[in-house]
Amino acid sequence: MKCQATSSAVGVHERKGDSEQAATLSSPRLRKYWAPLSIVIVSVLLAFALLAVSAGYRFTQWSSDVPSAAQLSLCPNPTLRPDWRTLGNSQKSAYISAVKCLQRLPSISNNLRGANTRFDDFQAIHVAMADQGQFLPWHRRFLKLFEVALQDECGYEGGLPFVLVSCSQVAAHCLRSYYDWSPDIDSGIPLAKFLIFDAVYGFGGNGLDIPNYAGQFGNLSALASAGWLAPGAGGGCIVDGPFAAYNLSVGPGTSATNHCLQRAFNDNIRQFLSSDMIKHVLRQTTYETFRIELEGAPVTQTMRLHDGGHNLVGGEIADHYSSPGDPIFYLHHAFVDKLWWDWVGLDFASRIDQISGRTAVVPPYTNVTLDFELDTMVAPVVAIREVMDIRNPLLCYTYG
Ligand SMILES: *[C@@H]1O[C@H](CO)[C@@H](O)[C@H](O)[C@H]1NC(C)=O
Ligand SMILES: *[C@@H]1O[C@H](CO)[C@@H](O)[C@H](O)[C@H]1NC(C)=O
Ligand SMILES: *[C@@H]1O[C@H](CO)[C@@H](O)[C@H](O)[C@H]1NC(C)=O
Numbered sequence: 001m002k003c004q005a006t007s008s009a010v011g012v013h014e015r016k017g018d019s020e021q022a023a024t025l026s027s028p029r030l031r032k033y034w035a036p037l038s039i040v041i042v043s044v045l046l047a048f049a050l051l052a053v054s055a056g057y058r059f060t061q062w063s064s065d066v067p068s069a070a071q072l073s074l075c076p077n078p079t080l081r082p083d084w085r086t087l088g089n090s091q092k093s094a095y096i097s098a099v100k101c102l103q104r105l106p107s108i109s110n111n112l113r114g115a116n117t118r119f120d121d122f123q124a125i126h127v128a129m130a131d132q133g134q135f136l137p138w139h140r141r142f143l144k145l146f147e148v149a150l151q152d153e154c155g156y157e158g159g160l161p162f163v164l165v166s167c168s169q170v171a172a173h174c175l176r177s178y179y180d181w182s183p184d185i186d187s188g189i190p191l192a193k194f195l196i197f198d199a200v201y202g203f204g205g206n207g208l209d210i211p212n213y214a215g216q217f218g219n220l221s222a223l224a225s226a227g228w229l230a231p232g233a234g235g236g237c238i239v240d241g242p243f244a245a246y247n248l249s250v251g252p253g254t255s256a257t258n259h260c261l262q263r264a265f266n267d268n269i270r271q272f273l274s275s276d277m278i279k280h281v282l283r284q285t286t287y288e289t290f291r292i293e294l295e296g297a298p299v300t301q302t303m304r305l306h307d308g309g310h311n312l313v314g315g316e317i318a319d320h321y322s323s324p325g326d327p328i329f330y331l332h333h334a335f336v337d338k339l340w341w342d343w344v345g346l347d348f349a350s351r352i353d354q355i356s357g358r359t360a361v362v363p364p365y366t367n368v369t370l371d372f373e374l375d376t377m378v379a380p381v382v383a384i385r386e387v388m389d390i391r392n393p394l395l396c397y398t399y400g
Contacts, residue, residue: 066348074391078398081159092201098156114256123250123324133358137384162334165309191265204241207263209233226297231266251322264314272308287354
């Protein structure tokens with residue numbers, strides 16, 4: 001658990017337009033206006049085509065056979081989960097304030113070890129459940145509970161933002177790298193400059209340097225064989241941003257210790273978060289290979305988008321158990337969840353009920369089915385089939 005085809009639809013419309021024009025052109029008055037009119041029509045079609053191409057990856061789910069929410073009696077007004085980079089400063093501040101609000105509200109669970117606040121509650125749930133094996137469906141349910149807490153308990157009006165961690169810098173570069181990551185851009189902008197790590201309108205920056213930091217969390221030899229190289233500076237407590245003053249009480253790992261939020265930015269890992277990796281994972285034809293190629297090591301030999309995002313930021317978020325102690329966790333996992341939904345949308349009819357994977361990380365386990373029940377400890381258990389469509393009233397969100 002740890003954690004384009006747009007042309008066919010356009011073609012159909014063009015054909016329909018042709019036959020309608022042929023019928024109306026039999027009137028001589030209309031024929032007079034046809035030349036200028038056709039230029040307008042062609043320009044409009046061209047503009048739409050350009051828009052579709054430039055929006056590329058974002059439009060993948062709409063170019064498929066996804067039935068509408070109304071057709072399936074799903075929730076009519078889903079919460080929009082935006083791309084963090086598209087938010088204005090006031091929207092970013094509103095989200096950060098809501099997370100800080102959860103960090104002030106007292107824990108409402110008395111059985112979650114170490115949890116002092118509502119924010120800690122979610123981290124503690126993750127610690128307790130991290131060895132369960134239903135990676136994508138479990139996190140989908142978990143993220144929704146976090147989103148509802150932000151909304152109902154802290155008055156946040158938006159949806160949980162998502163972010164591709166490796167591409168959160170200056171907007172223009174970001175758009176380009178989001179769709180068409182180039183190695184030049186990749187090596188040109190250090191992680192520390194990414195806007196998501198902004199001290200005011202972001203989540204704060206790297207941890208204080210610990211000389212020769214070699215990774216505090218995880219199995220280093222396993223990480224190294226998956227492509228982990230020691231980061232440069234970093235590894236200690238974060239020193240700026242809205243979360244620098246908040247000490248965690250859950251973690252690190254399965255412990256419950258008063259400690260600061262640590263990060264260890266690792267530019268060596270950006271190769272695992274390229275747009276090629278997004279294309280690679282969306283090309284998978286079965287859920288079984290999709291989930292493996294998304295989740296990454298140790299099942300894959302090297303990192304993938306999911307574990308790459310965790311290890312790129314490093315520190316607490318790189319911990320198998322206590323990773324939600326870094327608020328960036330939720331944005332990274334929303335992106336992972338978006339990829340799942342995008343992948344389903346590429347062949348909705350055959351993928352909306354595809355599931356596989358183990359019921360737990362370590363034996364004894366069996367293979368999950370759609371009836372397997374997801375336990376988040378604090379909310380009713382729900383069957384995996386109830387979280388397959390994000391427009392189900394239980395979830396009711398969509399990605400922008
Ligand atoms: C660490 O990872 C290596 C390589 O994957 C593995 O052989 C070893 O058993 C792991 N050690 C622990 C303590 O899990
Ligand atoms: C926060 O944790 C760090 C250790 O990670 C410690 O040095 C510091 O004193 C703690 N701050 C508070 C207010 O407890
Ligand atoms: C569990 O799923 C894997 C991967 O799809 C498959 O190879 C294996 O045979 C399945 N095991 C059982 C007991 O169905």
